[in-house]
Amino acid sequence: MSTTETPVTETPVTETPVTETPVTETVVHVRDLRMTYGSTEVLRGVDLDIHRGEIFALLGPNGAGKTTTVEILEGFRRRSSGDVHVLGTDPVRGGDAWRGRLGLVLQSWRDHARWRVGELLGHFAAYYPDPRDPAALLDLVGLTAQADQQVNRLSGGQRRRLDVALGIVGRPELLFLDEPTTGFDPEARYDFHALVEKLARDEGVTVLLTTHDLVEAERLADRIAVLVKGRIRVCGTPAELARQAAARAEVRWTAGDGTPRRERTDDPSRLVWELHRDTGGPIADLEVRRPTLEDTYLHMVNTENREDSAA
Structure with missing residues (x-):
């Protein structure tokens, strides 16, 4: 009697490819940030993360500590305590190369009144190792027609666009916007918002925006943090904030x-x-x-x- 063995067929094992979850780069990292002036504690343990390429809005009533927070991030003010890294560097130790990676648009400017727009932008560009082309930048911000015009003859909206041009001429990775559309009419505000969105969406510039205009924050920001009495009260998308x-x-x-x-x-x-x-x-x-x-x-x-x- 013979026994017939049935051959065993091995089923090949197909490996499921592992998809790596992209890691979002943190541009601003803040933990337990504190700032005291005399006996007054202005910042009382601020925690904050801002990711590359996002528009991040920092809101809060007057006296909440917004300006102090931003000045610490920019390296203009030394904190009392806490861990702060901006573009991987402690702002206290940031040198010229680090500062060249930042762009600043302050709430208002009152200088350079007699400079011509194109000349002023070219003058600023000369301070950076790899600046944007001034003519192309004027086109980007919609000021080509004003290139030969004196700064003091610009409208409020045009002056704000020039402020942005000056802030991004050095190709910053992180752009600070402090109350950027104060006093704008609706059309100028719309144009400015479109410009900020273009910088973030098309060019990957990270934007930190401080504003009292809640409609502006809701339209522009990917995420919003509300700072109240020296603490971050809540942080998230506008929809998340509403739920919280x-x-x-x-x-x-x-x-x-x-x-x-x-x-x-x-x-x-x-x-x-x-x-x-x-x-x-x-x-x-x-x-x-x-x-x-x-x-x-x-x-x-x-x-x-x-x-x-x-x-």
């Missing part, structure tokens, strides 16, 4: 008898579904208003003030 603040949406509609109605709710989708179910048809003048950044911001500031008063 527990701000409620408002649903508006007109009842069957013609009466305008409104109701605040944490779940507007459910409320709208219930209205459809109860009425059995379309709802007149239905409108859902979700929390804005302004709602979120005011909620946080007011909560902080109430907590301080209770303490």
Whole structure:
């Protein structure tokens, strides 16, 4: 009697390729940043990370510590304590090469009034090892027609665009914008926003924006941090901030008898579904208003003030 062995067939093992998750580079890294003036503690343990290529907005009421924070990051002010690295360097030890990687657009300038626009930009470009071409930069910021015009004859919006040109002529990796559109008319603000978005999206410039214009922050910023009384109260995308603040949406509609109605709710989708179910048809003048950044911001500031008063 013979035994027939059935050959064993090995199933080849297919290895699943491992996809590496891209690591987001941190351009600004801050931990437990503190700043004290005499007996007044202005910054009380700030933690912050800003990633390459993002537009990051720092919001807060007057006196919250925004200017102090930014000046420490720029290397203009020495901190009391904490760990701070900007572009991999402690700003306290940053030299000329490090400063050349930064771009600064301050809230207002009152110098260079008699310089011609093109000449001034060319003069600044000469200080950098690999500057942008001044003529191409004027085209980028929309000032080619003003190249031979004196700075003091520019409009407010044009002057702001020149400020940005001066701030980016050295090809900075990190651009600081301090209240950039104060006093702008709507058209100038729109043009300026488009320019900032172009720098970040097309050229990979990281932007740190400080502003009191909440609509501006909501439109431009990938992420927003709210600084209140020396601490970061919350940090995230505008949508994340709204959720963390527990701000409620408002649903508006007109009842069957013609009466305008409104109701605040944490779940507007459910409320709208219930209205459809109860009425059995379309709802007149239905409108859902979700929390804005302004709602979120005011909620946080007011909560902080109430907590301080209770303490």
